[in-house]
Amino acid sequence: MTSKWLGVMCASVMMASPAAGFAQESHPDAAKLTIDVKDIVHPVSPMLYGLMTEEINHSYEGGLYAELISNRTFRGDWAGLQRWEIARHGNAEATLSIDKTTGPSAALNYSAKLVVASATESNVAGLGNPGWWGIGLKAHTEYKGSFYAKSESLSGPLTVKLIGNKSGLTMAETKVDLKGGDWKQYTYTLKTGSIAASAENHIEFTVSQPGTLWLQSVSLMPPTYANRENGNRIDLMEKMAAMKPTFIRLPGGNYLEGDKLQDWYDFKETIGPLVDRPGHQAPWSYWSTDGFGLLEFLEWCEDLKVEPVLAVYAGYSLKGEHVKAGKDLEPYVQAALDEVEYVTGDVSTKWGAERAKDGHPKPFPLHYIEVGNEDWLDHSGSYKERWPQFARALHTKYPQYKLIATEPVKATDKLEEPEVVDDHYYKHTADMLDFTKHYDDAPRTGPKIFVGEWATLAGSPTPNFGAALADSAWMTSMERNSDLIIMSAYAPLLVNVNPQGSQWGTNLIGFDAQTSFGSPSYYAQVMFAEHLGDGVPKSTITEAGPRFYYSATVDSKTSTLHLKFVNASDKEQPLEVELTGLTGLHVAKLTSLHGASYEATNTITEPSIVRPLLSSSQVQGSSWSHTVPALTIQTVDVVLK
Template identity: 30%
Template sequence: MRSTTIILTLVFLAVSLSTSALANPDHVLTVDPSSLGPEVSSLLYGIFFEDINHAVDGGLYAEMIRNRSFEHQDPVEGWFAVFESDCKATFSIETDRPLNKNNTKYLSFEIQSDDKLISLSNDGYDGIPLKKGQRYLFSVFVRSDEEYNGEIKVMLANAKGEPEAEKSLGTAFSSEWEKYSVELQPNESLDDGRLIITMKGSGKISFDMVSLFPEENWNGMRIDLLEMLEELKPAFVRFPGGCLVEGDSLENAYRWKDTIGPIEERKTNYNLWGYHQSYGIGFYEYLLLSEHLGAEPIPIFNAGMSCQVRGAEYCPMDEMDEWVRNVLDFIEFANGPSDSLWGSKRSELGHPEPFNIKYIGIGNENWGTEYHDRFPLFREAVKEKYPEITIIFSGPPSYEGASFNRAWRWARSNGIEILDEHMYAVPEWMLRNTDRYDKYDRSGPKVMLGEYAAHAAGTRNTLQAAITEAALMTGLERNSDIVIMAAYAPLFNREGWSQWTPDLIWFDNTRVYGTPSYHVQKLFNDNTGNVIISSSLTDEDIEIIGYWFKSLYHVCSYDFESKELIIKIVNPWPEEKKLRIEIGEEVQVTGKAEMISITSDNIFDENTFQNPDKVRPKTVGMSNLSNEFTLTFSGNSVTVLRLETTGL
C-alpha cells in the first residue's frame, strides 16, 4: 500500500490537499461476488424524532395557533388583546372552573361596555400562512359565567387586521363549556395572517382550546413535512426523544399516558428545550406515523431518572413501580387485544388491530450505577410478561471514554440485546473511524446508533458534513450484522426557532428543504442491497497533521430482487479520482448501469430557502459496461453505482 504525507497549516483537512501529490492516483476496486459478507439489516436506516427546534409544535403538528390552551409558562404568550377606545373591560387567566383536570387555565373577559369592540388575536409562529380558497378548521371552547349579551365572531385576517374570512359563533352562550366549530375560507393568500376573535357586548365570557388547522392535513400533521419523511422511506422511527424523554426533572419527564385521548384532555408539558409541548402528536400518533411510513416503531421510555447532563433527579428504588408500570401498560396499549384495559383505549381511538411493536428503549443517554440499578427492573418485568419484546439499553452521551467503556462492559456481562450509541463528532473524526465497528465483538450486544451527525465548523449543514457522514455510513453498512439501526439527529429545525444545529430538514411556515445530509441519508437508504459483497481497494493513505485518512471510502452490496450490484464510493477530497473497478466472474454485468452522485465544487456549500437544490443528487444512465471498467469520481462527492447483472 502506498502512502502520501500532506502537511496542512489549516485546521480542516479537505481544503488544501496538494494537487501534485494526488494527481492521477491509481486506485483499483476489486469486487468478489464469491465471498458474501453479512446480510444488510432491514432496519439499518431510520429516523429519530424529538420535539426540538419546534419539530412538533410549530412544525409537523399542523396546529396553527401558538399556546392554544393558555397553558404555557406565560399563559398569554402568543396572544394580543385590543380594546376600542373608552372600553371598560378587563381580561385575566383563570383556573377556578377549568375545561378539565388536565387543561386548567383559560382566558376570561369581564366587559362592562356593551357597544365597544374587543379583539383577541394570535399570529401563530411568525404569522399564520393562508391559501386562497383553502378551508381552515376553527374550533374553540366558550363559556359565559355572567350572561354575555353580544355577538362573538372569528376571522382570518391580514397583518393590518382586515378580514379575509369571517364567521359568527353566535350571540347566546351557555354557562357550561361548549365547543364551537366553523370553517373559514380566505379570499387571499397570505404569509402573515392572523386569527382574530371579536366581542361586542357586555358580560363575562371565557375561552379555551382555541384551535386552527388547515383542512389539508394527515392525522393532524403538516403534509409537506410528512412528505419529506415519506421520501426517506425510514425503516424505523425512534421517538419521542432524546433528552425530552428524561425531562430536566422527573416532574416534567415524558409520560406517554398524558399524550393520548381527546386533544383537549391531554396534559400539556414544559419542554426542556425551552418551550411548551401540546402533545397534539402523542404516542398514538407516533404509532400511526410509523405505520404510515412502513417503519418499525422504537418508543423510548424514562428510566426513572431525569437528564443526567442537566443535574439528575432519581426516583427512589422503592418507588420505581410507576415507571415500570408505565412501560408495561404501553406495550398492552400497542399490542394488547381490544378487550384488554389499555388495548381497549387503542381501539377506542380508532385502531382495533394491534400495532405489534417489537422494540422498546429504556432511558436516553443514561449511565452509571443509578441507571445500571434501574434498568434490570424494566427488563425483568417486560421479559416476564412480554418475552418477545427486544429491549434497548442506553449508552451515555459520549461515544468513547470511561463512561462509554463501562456501559459496554456492563452490557456484555448482563446479556444486553441492543445498546444505543450516540455520536456527534467533527468531520475528521468521522473519516478516521469508518472502521470503528470492524473491531466489535460479534457475540455481544448489537448496536443501534440512535443519534449521529457530523458537526462541521459553525455546526452548519454543509456538503462537508454530509460527505463525512457518508464515509461513516459505508462502515455502518459493511458492519450491519452488528450495527442494525442508525439515525441522523436531529430531524427537523424551524427557521428562527432553533435550539440545535445541524439538522436534517429545515422549514418555515410555507417552505421546506432537505440539507445535503438529508440527500445522503436518502441516497444510502434507497440504494442498499440484501447482502454485503466482499471488496478491496488499492488505496493511497493520506497523512494530515499526524492522522491517516483513506483516499476513498466504499462499500458494495447486492440486491437479489433487482439483480443489481450496488457500489458506493465516497471521495471527501477536492481532487477527482480515477478508479478501475474489477468484478469477479461469479456475476456478469449486462452493460446497463445508473450512477447517482451528490457533489459540488465547494465543500462548504449548503442548501437554503433561497437555493434549496444547490446540493442534491444527479442521476446519469450508463451503457456498454463490462466486468472491468474505469470511472472518474468527482472531488467532494458521494456516488452510488447500480450495475445490472444477470444474477448471483
C-alpha cells in the first residue's frame, strides 16, 4: 500500500528549500528501491567517521588553539618582529629589537627587548599585538594571560589593555606589578564589561617610566571548551562535537613530516611547560609555537570523547629528503616507540611517567598507529625499506595495536603486514560523483582501508553546495563499503577565512577571530554521522537517474532504518520504496539539505544560507512513495518497531 507523508516542519530551523513533504502518490517514472531490513549483508565500521587536521590555514595557531596573541614567542624575519608593533603614546620614546642573548629557558633563549628612553603617566610606551587578524571579545567575559619578563632599572606597574580598533576605547584593563631583576613569569586577568561582541580589537602592554624590558611567551586565553587549561575555542569544539566523530587522526598529514628532516614532528619538544617548547617550522609557511602539542592533541580527543589515531614520523620529509633504513633510521623508530608509550604507558614506564608529570596520569586509549603520511610522494621508493623497520618494532612491542601503512607494501612475514592502508582522494565535483563505485568490487582480502584524507574541491574558502552533493555521494559509497572502509576523515577541517590565513582552497569549517560557520559539506557530514546504523541491509535500486545516490544502514539497538538520499541532478527523483517484511504504522523523520544551485554556499557573514531542515511523519506498511527534490541531500529515519 502507498502512504503519504504529513510533514511537520521544525520552525526553529530555516533553509532556502522547496517544501520537504513526502508524498505523494506513485509516480510512473519512479526509481524502485528495495531494502530487506532483516538481511544484514555486513556490519558498519563503528569508527567510520572521524576528524583529521593539521597546521594549515591557521587551524591551530590562530584557530582551534584558543591563544589570542599572535607570534607570542617573538619570531622575527627580515622586517623585524612579526605581528608586534611599538606602542608610543604622546611624547614617549622607545625602541624594539630581538635579543638573542637572553630568554626565560633553554628552549626560548631569545626575547623581545624594549628600551624605553622616555615615558610618563600620560606618555606611555610599550608593545602592541593585533591578535590573529583581530582579538575576539565578548561582554562580561574573563580573559586570563601570562608573560615572562626581565627588567633593568624598570619596576612598578605594567599596564595591559584591550583596545577597540575603530573606537580606540579601552575594552578591559589591568596592571601587573613588575618586580625587576631576572626572568619571572607574571599572570594577569582582563574582564570586559557591557561591550559589543567584536573581533576588531588589539592588546597593548605599556609602562610609564624609562628603562629596559625583555618579554617572552606572552599569552592571553579566553574561556575554553570544558574549561581546559591551555585549551581550545568553544565554538569550533562544539561544531566538531556535532559531527559525532569517533577518532582524530593526529598530529595531521604534512605537519607530521615538515618540509625538511629538521622540521619533523618531534613530540618530545611539544610536551611539558610551554616555556620549554622551542616550536618548529610548520610546512604551510608559518611557525608553530607547539603550545598546541601532543598532550593538547590527546586532551582534545578526551574532550570530544574520541580516541586518537596516532601518526608517527617515518623518516621522509616533503621536499624529498629521507632517512636511510637501518642504523640511520633507528633513532626515529625509537622515537615512535617512545611516543606510543607517552600516549598509552602507565606511570611505571618512562614516558608514561612523563605524561603524568605533564598532568595526565591516566593513559589514553589507542587502537591504530599510522606510520608516516603520504609516502607515495617519496619518489625514491624508500618507504618499502623504512616501513618494515617501523612495523617490526611496533608490532613486536605493541602487538595489541593495528598498523596503518600510507601506501601498499609487501610483507615478508606477519610482523611486516599492515592491518590498514591509508588512501587519500581530492577530486573536483564531477570526478567525485563519478568515483562512487571505486570500492564496490574491490577485493575484501588483505588490509582494510582508511580514507584518511578526502574532499571535493569546489568552493573557497569553504565548499559550495555542489561539493556537498559530491561529498555526500562519496559518503554513501563509504557506508555501502564499510566492511572494507573502516575509517575516513574529511580534510582540511578548518580554515581562518582571513585572506592571509588560508593556504588551501576548500575547507570544511570557516572561522575568523570572533565567530565560525559550517559549510554545506559540514552540514552533510553532521547529517551522515548522526544517522548511521551498525549494519548494511541488502538493497537494490533500479531506474534511478545517473546522479542519484543512496545508502541504507540499520541500527540494531534502536531498530531504526537510516536512509540517505543524494540527488545531485537539477531534476527531482521520484522513488518507490519497498521495505521487505515491514507492516503497520512507523514513525519516520526527515532531514533535508538543499541548495539553489551548485554554487550556493555559506560564508562568515551569511552562515545559514544552506542549512538542514527537519520534518517528521509516519509511514504505513512496507511500500511508500517519496520524491527527492533536485539538488538535495536527505536522511530518512524509519523506526522499525
